[in-house]
Amino acid sequence: MLELKEVTFTVRKDGVEIPLVDRVSLSVPKGHFMAIVGPSGCGKTSLLKTIAGLNPESDGALFWDGRNLAEDGDFSPTEIGYVPQFSIAYDPLTVDESVEAATRLRVRSRDSEELDRRIDRVLEETGLTTISDRHVKVLSGGQKRRLGLAMELVSDPKILLCDEVTSGLDPRSEREIVNLLHDLSRKDGRIVLSVTHSLSHLELYDSILVLHEGRVAFHGPPEQLTHYFSVHDTEEVYPRLASQASESWHSSWGKHRASYQKMLDQNRARLIASGALRATSPTAATQPAADAPDKRPRSATAAEQLSLPGFFSQFLTLLSRRWRIFSRDRGQVLLQIAILLCFPILVTIFSDKASGNIRRYSDTRQTDVFAQIQEQQSVRADQAKVGSAVSGIIMFQVVLLSLMGSNNSAREIAGERPIYEKEKFGGLRPSAYLASKVAFLSCLVITQSLWMAFFVNFFGPFRGDFVQHAGFLLLVNAAMTSICLAISALMRTAEQASLLSIYLVGFQLPLSGAVLALPENIEAFTRPFISAYWAWSGSVEALQTQVHAAVKSVIDTGLSTQQACLYALSAHIVAGLVAAWFGSSRPQWD
């Protein structure tokens, strides 16, 4: 049984505590189907989240099977299913792939047969078997809601919370979904709480909870709703609610509560007597002994034994799903290919000039004094040209790889945050999630950096140690990818994350000091944070002596040792990963 005792959830606004859920008390026995209704903004979602443990209750207590959830530990991830207002499936995947990924992330299966059986059963239960190979993006609204339910049912939850799973559907689809939820509540003593705006099909529910400004205005059998509010039609309930203050509804409900609870108990006893509800499903206060584990239905006991898959299993599921989503996103694939091809070509076009100058510089030898002076001037001029060209080319590569890094990861977490939060609620380990991101992004970083290094070296040879140069390109791409991943994990929206990441790349060039030297006091402060400077400086240090001298002759900014550059870029990568870990571990529900 689920019991709420004076449960309150408040938020602080301008120093004032505002209750979004205000002293809600009710009991919901197993096998019960309850609708939570009320006008928009009355606190339905807030109540559902408070029950789910996503909103910490400010006051009161929640009990599940006699267990105080605040003191004795929350619902286990497999015990509870929560279908939020938004879609929790990825558009490029099929129905079958979505349910399979949900199962692999939430339930540890002994073998693939057991996994397949579970997937097939859930698809069958939600009526999705015939469209299991259809892509999510082409599903109708009703089919998407079914899929959302299917992805929650994979762990046989004992309590299923649904937020607006019927909104926006035509009357027929709406009835089908309400019927489905009703049937789900009749299996294994499952409690189904469904938030809805709609006052249609109320007869299918066991009880209706009416909320008004966070307070309970009514909780009783559906057939008593119009009587309680003294209206002829359920559609008149909301206007009637608005006619009185919520406190007044709340206090008048307090006087009638006991008699309506009695009606609910009687209805339940009738259902059990008629066989519509399993006798083994315990009633609220009347059959506490039935809560004993030995009397529970078989699959409810089985649900208790379900355990979460291990870190590695979740990691592999996420990684293969990420690759599948990436390979089906034609826009992303084309963009990556375009970047991969065009950026090195751009660098090669400019590096052609730098290579020519280097050859003339190295050929200079004269015997005549006058000619020598002339040649020396010419050498200096050439040296300056070579130095600027080589330095510019290296910085160009570094900035382009920084841009690739930001493009790789700026939207990676922020773009799927609601789904990730939902999956985390269902038992996904943030460590497995972050590890899958690191593995996926590492593939992009290695491909982009090494390809850039090889391509540019092949068409316009790098006058220095190729391995060291390629290493610094790899490090700067990894550093920027890691920092932008952190931004993605810390920002609330993908747009914010993209914008900030682009600004970060934009500031790399001016703040690196490679083009214009910064005032010393500013430089000392900014340099440690500028990945581009460290990659540029490290690469310049890898140049041949003559070319290195040419670069040094034109720059005002001091160079750092390669070791310092290596440490600085490694520190950026680690700092980015730590911040990404912090951002992805903390809850960020809207």
Ligand SMILES: Nc1ncnc2c1ncn2[C@@H]1O[C@H](COP(=O)(O)OP(=O)(O)OP(=O)(O)O)[C@@H](O)[C@H]1O
């Ligand atoms: N974290 C929050 N901070 C401040 N106010 C909030 C927060 N969450 C919700 N609210 C406000 O609390 C009220 C109740 O929100 P809630 O989402 O629970 O309503 P609802 O009944 O689910 O509405 P709808 O039917 O439109 O989905 C709204 O006025 C909303 O703006």
Ligand SMILES: [Mg+2]
């Ligand atoms: Mg809502």
